[in-house]
Amino acid sequence: MSLEQAMELFRRTGVMQEGHFKLTSGRHSDRYMQCARLFQYPAESAKVCTEIVEFFRDKNVDLVAGPAIGGIVMAYEAARILCTYKAGVRNIFAERENGVMTLRRGFQVEPGQRALVVEDVVTTGGSVKEVIELLHAQGVEVVGVGAVVDRSNGAVEFKAADSKIPFHAFAALNVESWEPDACPLCRQGLPIVKPGSRK
Numbered sequence: 001m002s003l004e005q006a007m008e009l010f011r012r013t014g015v016m017q018e019g020h021f022k023l024t025s026g027r028h029s030d031r032y033m034q035c036a037r038l039f040q041y042p043a044e045s046a047k048v049c050t051e052i053v054e055f056f057r058d059k060n061v062d063l064v065a066g067p068a069i070g071g072i073v074m075a076y077e078a079a080r081i082l083c084t085y086k087a088g089v090r091n092i093f094a095e096r097e098n099g100v101m102t103l104r105r106g107f108q109v110e111p112g113q114r115a116l117v118v119e120d121v122v123t124t125g126g127s128v129k130e131v132i133e134l135l136h137a138q139g140v141e142v143v144g145v146g147a148v149v150d151r152s153n154g155a156v157e158f159k160a161a162d163s164k165i166p167f168h169a170f171a172a173l174n175v176e177s178w179e180p181d182a183c184p185l186c187r188q189g190l191p192i193v194k195p196g197s198r199k
């Protein structure tokens with residue numbers, strides 16, 4: 001799928017919102033990506049996740065792990081697709097307990113297992129890095145990282161010891177943002193929206 005087709009899919013499913021947004025960081029932007037909206041539509045989600053998973057098809061993945069909340073549905077869908085190539089691929093998710101990324105709910109991993117880590121939107125990759133560390137600490141080899149949107153436009157890197165972990169995103173975007181003082185939309189007097197809240 002080309003970037004244009006990907007953007008069309010994001011507009012159609014409501015993932016990409018255009019306007020004047022105040023981001024969590026406090027910066028302003030003219031676009032906001034809400035990937036949870038993609039997963040409202042199983043058929044579209046399957047299309048996107050298949051494209052991501054195909055990239056890691058030869059990696060002999062044993063399990064898929066995603067950070068809560070953004071990675072939960074995506075990890076399930078990625079594992080479901082991988083199961084069509086190899087029986088028994090598992091899906092787990094990691095979540096924060098007292099601020100520390102943890103495997104709860106009795107999720108177990110074994111040393112030597114091969115994991116694909118997935119997240120819906122990667123900006124700095126912080127949560128993904130925490131999941132990678134958590135898996136490495138238990139002897140799991142992380143063979144790839146997949147995302148729906150790479151907001152860093154290819155700048156983010158994931159490492160295992162001294163090598164780079166292959167990273168593949170469905171769409172790499174450079175979403176511009178500005179400090180409020182320098183925001184061209186503020187200058188135009190456009191009302192600002194905080195994503196997640198109604199206008």
Ligand SMILES: [Zn+2]
Nearest residue numbers: 028183185186
């Ligand atoms: Zn602004």
